[in-house]
Amino acid sequence: MSDNQNLLAGQRRALILDEVRRRGGIRVSELTRMLQVSDMTVRRDLDVLARQGALEKVHGGAVPVAERRTHEPGFEAKSSLELSAKSEIARAAAALATPGSAVALSGGTTTFAVAHQLLEVPDLTVVTNSVRVADVFHHARQAAEGGPAPAPTVVLTGGVRTPSDALVGPVADAAIGSLHFDVLFLGVHGISVEAGLSTPNLAEAETNRHFIRSARRVVVVADHTKWGTTGLSSFATLDEVDTLVTDAGLPEADRDEIAAHLAELVIAGADEGRDRVLA
Structure with a gap:
């Protein structure tokens, strides 16, 4: 094999990774179309990358090397991932909020995106354990001072701060448990049929349980990469979720599996820009 061929193979594998x-x-199948090479070539590349420990081969494709179930990425590390998907999800989720309602948002980069969209919904009362989410509404209130419409009323729970800038623990649990919400927008680390909703943080799992118990409607916002991921602690089963809002990157087979266990699945941005609802 020539040096040029080696270079091309290296470039191809870097792109795959x-x-x-x-x-x-x-x-x-996606890689063969994207790279315009044969199925055999892609599978050889995946074999090489798997032997190097760079990725994990699965049936029909590849996924990142599995993280420790206790690994909790920080907010900044997650904020640059799946930006387009989070934006689509946020728009679709915000459409589920009714003007004048009591809305709760958990911590996470997807709920952070939802918060920006909720600024367009009038007369909300917002409860959150996310410092970042609270900042979105705080800055909106500052900008709205003296304007034609008031900013939402925001309640930030107390608690101990996690790497994802969520406040958790007994103080947060007590505050959330004493309140009642029309709708909860809940971010997750992972979601699956077997493990339900999960997180690497034990205290955050308990705080999320309080959120769910206090909400009349539970809306999980999670991009397609969260499906099949499992954190250390499960805090809810799928039948406790009313609606899952995800993006069009979720494969059809996975959509069918999820729809069989949920009351409502919303694929944000599907079908030429329109959201697709599978009930």
Whole structure:
């Protein structure tokens, strides 16, 4: 094999690895179309990358190397991932909020995106344990002073701060448990049929349980890379979720599996820009 061929193979594998990390997994068929190479070539590349420990081969494709179930990425580390998907999810989720209602938002980068969209919904009362989410509404209130419409009323729970800038623990649990919400927008580390909703942080799991118990409607906002991921602690089963809002990157087979266990699945941005609802 020539040096030029070695270089091309290295470039191809770097591109494959980048796509796997960026999207949270990719199928062999997608790689053959994207790279315009044979199925056999892609599978050889995946074999090489798997032997190097750079990714994990699964049936029909590859996924990132599994993280420890206790690993909790910081807010900044997660904020640059799946930006387009989070934006689509946020728009679709915010459409579920009714003007004048009591809304809760948990911590996370997807709920952070939802918060920006909720600024367009009038007369909300917002309760959150996310410092970042509270800042979104705080800055909106400052900007709205003297304007034609008031900013939402925001309640930030107390608690101990996690790497994802969520406040958890007994103080947060007590505050949340004493309140009642029309709708909860809940971010998750992972979601699956077997483990339900999960997080690497034990205290955050308990705080999320209080959120769920206090909400009339539970809306989980999670991009497609969260499906099949499992954190250390499960805090809810899928039948406790009313609606899952995810993005069009979720494969059809996974959509069918999720729809069989949930009352409502919303695929944000599907079907030429329109959201697709599978009930």
